[in-house]
Amino acid sequence: MSAHATAQLVKQQISLLDYLLSQAWRPTRRIARGRLMGLCPLHDDRNPSFLVDPGKSLFYCYGCDRGGDVIRFVELSHSVSFGEAIRLLRRWSGMGSLLSDVIQFYQVQLHRHLEAVAYLAERGVQQPELVEQMRIGYAPGRCLRAWLMSLGYSLCDLQQAGVVTREGLDTFAHRVVFPLDSSLYGRSIGSAPPHRFLRGGKGGLYGWEKVRSCRQIILVEGLFDWATLRQAGFHNVTCSLGTGLNATQLHQLCDGASRVVYLAFDSDHNGSGQRAARQLAQRLWTHRVEAFPVDLPDGHDPNSFFVHGGGDAHQFQALLERARA
Numbered sequence: 001m002s003a004h005a006t007a008q009l010v011k012q013q014i015s016l017l018d019y020l021l022s023q024a025w026r027p028t029r030r031i032a033r034g035r036l037m038g039l040c041p042l043h044d045d046r047n048p049s050f051l052v053d054p055g056k057s058l059f060y061c062y063g064c065d066r067g068g069d070v071i072r073f074v075e076l077s078h079s080v081s082f083g084e085a086i087r088l089l090r091r092w093s094g095m096g097s098l099l100s101d102v103i104q105f106y107q108v109q110l111h112r113h114l115e116a117v118a119y120l121a122e123r124g125v126q127q128p129e130l131v132e133q134m135r136i137g138y139a140p141g142r143c144l145r146a147w148l149m150s151l152g153y154s155l156c157d158l159q160q161a162g163v164v165t166r167e168g169l170d171t172f173a174h175r176v177v178f179p180l181d182s183s184l185y186g187r188s189i190g191s192a193p194p195h196r197f198l199r200g201g202k203g204g205l206y207g208w209e210k211v212r213s214c215r216q217i218i219l220v221e222g223l224f225d226w227a228t229l230r231q232a233g234f235h236n237v238t239c240s241l242g243t244g245l246n247a248t249q250l251h252q253l254c255d256g257a258s259r260v261v262y263l264a265f266d267s268d269h270n271g272s273g274q275r276a277a278r279q280l281a282q283r284l285w286t287h288r289v290e291a292f293p294v295d296l297p298d299g300h301d302p303n304s305f306f307v308h309g310g311g312d313a314h315q316f317q318a319l320l321e322r323a324r325a
């Protein structure tokens with residue numbers, strides 16, 4: 001196939017908006033004819049100057065004066081050649097379907113493995129709807145490779161995506177797995193190091209799209225904190241997967257919207273969670289985001305506050321109010 005024909009095919013198959021969303025770009029407002037405005041991912045943008053036309057699959061930035069189609073966007077954002085941009089996009093679109101097949105496999109395995117179900121129960125995640133909604137799965141450590149290869153993927157595809165190690169073993173073996181925007185997070189239930197992400201890291205804030213228009217947001221550091229708060233009826237929760245926020249996550253919290261952020265990080269005995277929360281709060285204030293660290297009882301995180309500390313929604317709400325007082 002000629003380079004031109006390949007480029008046409010890539011543009012037909014991959015919508016610019018889908019690609020941008022997978023890279024954690026979010027529109028801040030809708031303008032005429034279904035077009036969207038948001039912060040420009042190509043330059044340090046303070047006022048949304050990046051226009052996306054989903055119908056035409058084109059973008060233009062009024063700040064840095066650059067525009068074009070999805071291939072042009074990848075060329076600019078990754079500083080790569082036209083040919084390399086096409087390769088990246090083809091890999092990205094294949095990766096999307098591979099990841100959803102992996103997630104489905106893990107979801108089925110969850111209910112077949114008592115150790116995984118027991119682990120979720122121990123962490124207080126009980127509502128079947130929530131498990132379904134978060135698409136939580138389990139990697140039993142066998143059968144993944146054979147299953148995916150039976151679907152037509154090559155071993156090389158699996159290794160490139162990072163779901164299988166160089167030795168052909170399941171990267172997430174013996175982990176409870178949570179799908180993220182364009183990655184996976186696995187929490188070890190055995191003796192392995194607790195946290196693992198797919199190559200490419202954690203991406204943006206968890207569930208950001210659903211909370212970004214909330215006037216008040218609770219930010220937690222772990223997905224089990226997120227899950228228990230949801231179960232307790234708090235729907236304005238997001239998660240940074242660790243206390244260190246990456247550039248995408250900071251960008252999201254500082255997108256210019258007026259909001260209050262409660263930082264409910266772990267209350268570690270050595271004070272590291274509280275320190276991280278105070279530092280982040282200061283940083284957010286410099287971006288004119290009102291931010292308040294929440295003091296949890298010593299040794300607790302939001303998950304253990306509910307699950308082992310006997311806390312309830314009413315008491316947690318009181319902690320939020322105290323943080324702001």
Ligand SMILES: [Zn+2]
Binds near residue numbers: 041042050061063065
């Ligand atoms: Zn720009």
